[in-house]
């Protein structure tokens with residue numbers, strides 16, 4: 001098989017797997033196998049750039065930087081929708097339609113109204129050509145590179161499509177992905193995003209498409225537009241789009257009259273809370289294109305469609321008090337304590353006020369009656385104050401100036417939304433929060449020790465930082481509340497076991513601001529030891545993949561802090577892993593000098609990177625594809641058939657990981 005063929009076959013295969021996973025939600029291979037295939041394609045493309053294809057599945061990972069998004073005109077204008085808030089308004093809408101069309105029987109397509117950012121994507125000859133935001137409806141921003149990273153959007157489509165058309169839809173962020181993103185932010189001490197819709201639309205305008213690729217965005221499509229489309233109603237259009245490979249939600253229904261439309265609305269008004277993404281209403285469209293044409297448009301929107309907005313879930317209640325929470329990084333979050341009230345099936349007692357600016361904007365005061373709304377987010381928010389109910393004696397709220405926990409004067413960095421308590425080493429919630437982070441599952445994963453026990457240990461003067469954990473004894477812990485012999489022993493054992501946790505997780509555990517799991521991995525891999533990292537200069541740090549100024553400065557600050565230095569030295573003395581342990585033969589030799597290896601497939605004992613490193617450590621070369629110059633192929637399970645064939649054709653010996661180890665270990 002020639003290279004071009006292999007590349008095309010692999011691309012096709014990967015596109016199909018993406019479709020299975022992201023559109024059908026039915027993957028048929030493991031993520032790992034997928035990654036291997038993707039890597040294989042990437043390698044081939046690197047080696048044979050002449051076969052580069054801008055619609056290759058490798059382009060999904062992003063990496064292009066767009067400094068200025070180009071403004072481009074829409075071939076077909078993107079209209080907005082008229083809104084309605086009651087069934088009477090829908091009855092009136094139908095009357096207006098019948099005035100134009102006469103008393104004809106009408107069918108309506110009912111769809112959910114997805115709450116995100118609208119997008120128009122042009123396909124030419126079955127390939128994704130361009131994606132443009134709505135903008136003012138006449139022209140929008142070209143966000144093609146960012147859109148290509150959204151895996152449910154096909155880069156190529158299949159079926160009987162016209163040579164060019166646009167597909168319209170909504171870019172959304174499903175609740176689960178949104179919450180995961182926020183969890184990650186909270187973990188590194190950053191503020192969470194406030195709602196999925198704004199986060200989705202903000203994502204489209206990120207300059208680095210690799211950043212967009214990391215966000216769990218999705219695209220729900222609802223409309224095809226163009227010449228010579230092979231259907232003549234909205235409902236058939238949805239089905240056709242589905243067949244061509246687009247993600248079109250299945251909830252849409254064809255209604256024979258307004259009664260059916262109302263039924264759809266009533267059903268989804270209740271059941272929308274079970275959907276994985278946010279909807280704010282229903283869109284009702286006259287089904288027949290023939291009737292749509294007769295009805296036409298107003299200046300802003302089609303006459304043949306209307307949005308019915310669900311009543312937002314809002315209640316009013318009283319603000320009893322405002323309290324201020326101190327996070328592990330010292331960030332202060334103001335919280336509204338409310339008179340308990342029923343909202344969207346739960347009792348609401350508290351709401352986040354975000355920061356001082358937000359409070360000022362609302363001019364919120366204790367004693368006020370406020371409107372509380374629940375959107376997609378878990379924590380409800382206060383959207384306005386009912387000024388008609390404000391007590392005459394009320395006074396503007398003064399934001400606190402000192403930490404409610406340690407009384408240190410708060411600081412607020414330029415351009416920062418939040419106030420901070422700078423008492424890093426003496427502020428109890430910061431200390432407790434840091435230790436809780438240190439022991440958490442993704443960090444040191446200390447069994448037998450939970451967040452509440454940490455607070456207990458601190459309050460009893462037994463620990464002041466995470467290094468103190470390693471000096472705890474059973475005798476010291478036993479007198480604590482609800483502590484039995486067995487649990488005390490387990491705690492000490494759990495702490496002891498944490499000495500085996502690998503360096504990258506230790507690096508995450510020590511809680512350097514802005515250093516989350518992924519960044520910790522990058523830093524560990526690059527510097528290999530805490531000594532090397534702590535000595536790195538700013539200029540050096542920013543050269544590491546994905547490390548920006550802010551993270552770099554935070555790393556520097558951490559290691560410059562005297563207290564931190566002492567704690568790290570203590571941890572070292574207890575035997576915490578402060579360097580990467582090389583897994584494969586660390587002793588460099590020249591045994592493989594002059595030999596070229598290709599590593600392919602899935603291995604049992606070693607990772608592919610380990611094997612490659614072992615080859616290089618022993619003087620060999622790692623090639624990316626099999627050629628006449630290859631001396632050995634180190635093959636694991638499920639090596640690609642193309643590679644196997646090639647190796648056989650060129651008579652290149654295929655060896656296992658065990659054979660390879662014998663090769664480098666024999667004298």
Ligand code: AMP
Pocket residue numbers: 079080081082111112113114115117118119134169170222283307
């Ligand atoms: P509005 O922004 O309130 O004018 O509402 C119009 C927008 O609703 C459109 O631009 C679409 O982005 C969005 N929308 C969401 N779901 C649908 C749908 N099923 N059909 C049509 N438009 C939709």
Ligand code: ZN
Pocket residue numbers: 326403404405406407408421422423427428
């Ligand atoms: Zn404090």
